[in-house]
Structure formats: C-alpha cells, structure tokens
Amino acid sequence: MTQAIANQTKTNATFRALKCKECGAEYELQAMHVCEYCFGPLEVAYDYTALRETVTRESIQKGPHSIWRYRPFLPVATDNPIDVGTGLTPLVRANRLARRLGLKKLYIKNDAVNMPTLSFKDRVVSVALTRARELGFTTVSCASTGNLANSTAAIAAHAGLDCCVFIPADLEAGKVLGTLIYSPTVMAVQGNYDQVNRLCSEVANTYGWGFVNINLRPYYSEGSKTLGYEVAEQLGWELPDHVVAPLASGSLFTKIYKGFQEFTEVGLVEGKHVRFSGAQADGCSPIAQAYRENRDFIKPVKPSTIAKSIAIGNPADGVYALDIARKTNGNIESVSDPEIIEGIKLLAETEGIFTETAGGTTIAVLKKLVEAGKIDPEETTVAYITGNGLKTQEAVQGYAGEPLTIEPKLDSFERALERSRTLERLDWQQVLV
Ligand SMILES: *Cc1c(COP(=O)(O)O)cnc(C)c1O
Numbered sequence: 001m002t003q004a005i006a007n008q009t010k011t012n013a014t015f016r017a018l019k020c021k022e023c024g025a026e027y028e029l030q031a032m033h034v035c036e037y038c039f040g041p042l043e044v045a046y047d048y049t050a051l052r053e054t055v056t057r058e059s060i061q062k063g064p065h066s067i068w069r070y071r072p073f074l075p076v077a078t079d080n081p082i083d084v085g086t087g088l089t090p091l092v093r094a095n096r097l098a099r100r101l102g103l104k105k106l107y108i109k110n111d112a113v114n115m116p117t118l119s120f121k122d123r124v125v126s127v128a129l130t131r132a133r134e135l136g137f138t139t140v141s142c143a144s145t146g147n148l149a150n151s152t153a154a155i156a157a158h159a160g161l162d163c164c165v166f167i168p169a170d171l172e173a174g175k176v177l178g179t180l181i182y183s184p185t186v187m188a189v190q191g192n193y194d195q196v197n198r199l200c201s202e203v204a205n206t207y208g209w210g211f212v213n214i215n216l217r218p219y220y221s222e223g224s225k226t227l228g229y230e231v232a233e234q235l236g237w238e239l240p241d242h243v244v245a246p247l248a249s250g251s252l253f254t255k256i257y258k259g260f261q262e263f264t265e266v267g268l269v270e271g272k273h274v275r276f277s278g279a280q281a282d283g284c285s286p287i288a289q290a291y292r293e294n295r296d297f298i299k300p301v302k303p304s305t306i307a308k309s310i311a312i313g314n315p316a317d318g319v320y321a322l323d324i325a326r327k328t329n330g331n332i333e334s335v336s337d338p339e340i341i342e343g344i345k346l347l348a349e350t351e352g353i354f355t356e357t358a359g360g361t362t363i364a365v366l367k368k369l370v371e372a373g374k375i376d377p378e379e380t381t382v383a384y385i386t387g388n389g390l391k392t393q394e395a396v397q398g399y400a401g402e403p404l405t406i407e408p409k410l411d412s413f414e415r416a417l418e419r420s421r422t423l424e425r426l427d428w429q430q431v432l433v
C-alpha cells in the first residue's frame, strides 16, 4: 500500500458506524435513518481515539477555508468533498446590540452570509450530497421549509446531480425563486411541512433517491456540528458560556452541542459547561410548550407563523433538544410574530445584519431571556443567525418605512430632508410623552 492510500484509509476510519440513539444498535454506513429494532433515530459514530491522535488545532487551521477543514469529524470518506465555500462565516462581536440588551459579551454567528445560498442549510447539504455521491446516488431530494430546497438545488447543480425538491406551496416568493433558478424539479405540495415530509418518506422508500433529510439524515445532520466547531475556533479555541439558536426539527441545536462535546473529547478545547437556549415562534412551538409544561414528550402542532423556515409541527429531534436545554440549565422560549419582526429590525439597526424570520425569532428570544434574567450579562453569549432577510421580504414589508421620493433638484432634496428631520423630532416627542 502506498503512503497516500495508507493515510486515506487511516482518516477514513474516523467514522465507523450508524448507531441508534435509543438502543445503541449499530449498522453499516448506508443510506438509512431509523433503527430496525426500536425505530429510534440513527447517528454517525466516530473513532475518537483516532481523531485525538490525528487532529490538532494546527492541522485544522491548515485546512480549507470552509467546513471541510473539519473533515475528519464529518461522515465522508473522500478527500475531494463538494466544496462551494460553505462555512467559516463571520463571528461578529455585537457591541451595539449587547448594549441595547444589557449584555457585556455578545457574538452573532452570521450564517445569513453562508455560501452558496445564504443559510446554515448549505452546511448540512454539502455533507449530505458528498456522502450521497459516495453512496452512488445520482438523484437527490429533500422535504424543505424553504432554505433546504435552495441549498439542495444549488449544490446539486454544482455537483452535477439530478435534483427534485418538495416544498409547501405557500412559501415566500424569494425561497421559491431561489430554488427554481437552479432548474431542479420543484414539487409545491398543497399542505404544511409535516405533510410534505410524510409524502417524501413514501417517495424515499420507493424511488431510490437520496433524500438529504430522510434516508441520508444521519450524514446530513452532522454538517450542523460545524456551527459548534467554528464558534470554538473563532473564540480562540474556547467554548462560550451560553448559546441561543432556533429550533425547527431540533437537529441544529443538538448538533452544536455534539460539536462542543467532540472538541472537548479530543482535547481541542477545554471542557466547559455551556448553557443551551432554544428559540421558537409562538405559532409553531411544540418544543417550547413541552419545556414550559415540564413534559418529556412533544405534542405535535399545526404551524401558523411568519417564521416558515422553522415551522415544523412534529420535530424529529424535539426530545433531544429538550433534554439538552434542561441538562445544561438553558431555556426554550417562544415569541409572537410581531416580536419576530421587531427582532429582525433590532438586529438590522444595531449590527447591520439583515436576517430572515428564523433570525428574528432568535433575537427576540435572546431579548426575552435577558429581560427575564435568564442570561447573565457576564456570560459570553453567542446567538446563531441562520438565514438571510432578503429571502423573506414579505415578513417585514410595511414595517421598514418608505424612501423619500424627490425630484432631481437640490431644493426638493432640502425640503424632504427638513420634513424627515421634523418627523424624527415628532417621533422623539412621542417617545418622551
Ligand atoms: C432549517 C432551519 C433552521 C433549523 O433547523 P433544524 O435543524 O431542523 O432545527 C433554523 N434556521 C433556518 C433559517 C433554517 O432554514
């Protein structure tokens, strides 16, 4: 065996099986997501001894400027993954927002500018499609609340894979166009996400397609761990004290946790008790409701909220998210649609970041938790912003003011400026009254 092949075999051995999260049964590394014995979800298991021996901070830093710098922690064997520059998004020190809220050390992990489709879903899809290719799939698919369809269609186009995506028919125009442009087949299902998902499970069983979030789900979901790794690396190889992240299926939330655990396990960071708080919209808050009512099971709900990207009424990883929030002494909160709009505006005004409704939910929940004394001002807190506001313009239409229309003349400009200053003063007087 040549040295190159020997090395490859060695790194390839870091992911070793699919393992049931409930009963621990192990399976070969195939396209499969449910345990045959207990119907529990399957997760990728790694050889942490091998990882500890081979991965260092330096080896990671020498890697590509994308999620693939963490490849030994991701479930793909190839040294040639699909790399469209996904990941390594900015971790922004948010001083103005922190001051507004009464925090001292707040960071925004800004996946509103993730590549190529401006949401965190590019992470999970880059991993899922790389694995799909390894497993021999030529057609890839997904059940999506919007962003996943954008990512799957775009990255499939780049990789030359056939693509058919399923979305609820009532999605925002930007999400629909942002999928169609890559020329996949798009099925707009007259129903909510949970109905889309059920339909896709049937299709996955009969068509032999790689559904990124169904039969490839164990691989797909591992991509979210990079949101944990990056924050640790960007904080100078340290973990934060508190994270706030949105919850749809709950997967992202649980994988940030797994990412922190793994970095600790292999000695890349020092172990730390990180508190995990989750954010949902009132109009789809099955996990927040279970948290409030002290239940350890989820009662499915019918979604009705502007936060469509996180509107999953029957969240697959809900119980695991609940467990993490509880055992880390975090929280799970929900906020109303008007609060979500306020959250979007607050982040835009204070930090210059335009997020979509999921990010508005996260900021509104962050604010609510600080006001309730559930985040300590001294804690180093990271809020995960997972999507871009240009895709959900409907949500803030009419809430962001209007431009001042003027003639192309100096006096027209000066009159308009005077008028706007008067209006600003009146606004202030109203605030003071
Ligand atoms: C899908 C999505 C989430 C949450 O995803 P889960 O892993 O299912 O909890 C959060 N934010 C945005 C913008 C999303 O598209």
Ligand SMILES: [Zn+2]
Pocket: 020, 021, 022, 023, 024, 025, 035, 036, 037, 038, 039, 040
């Ligand atoms: Zn099992």
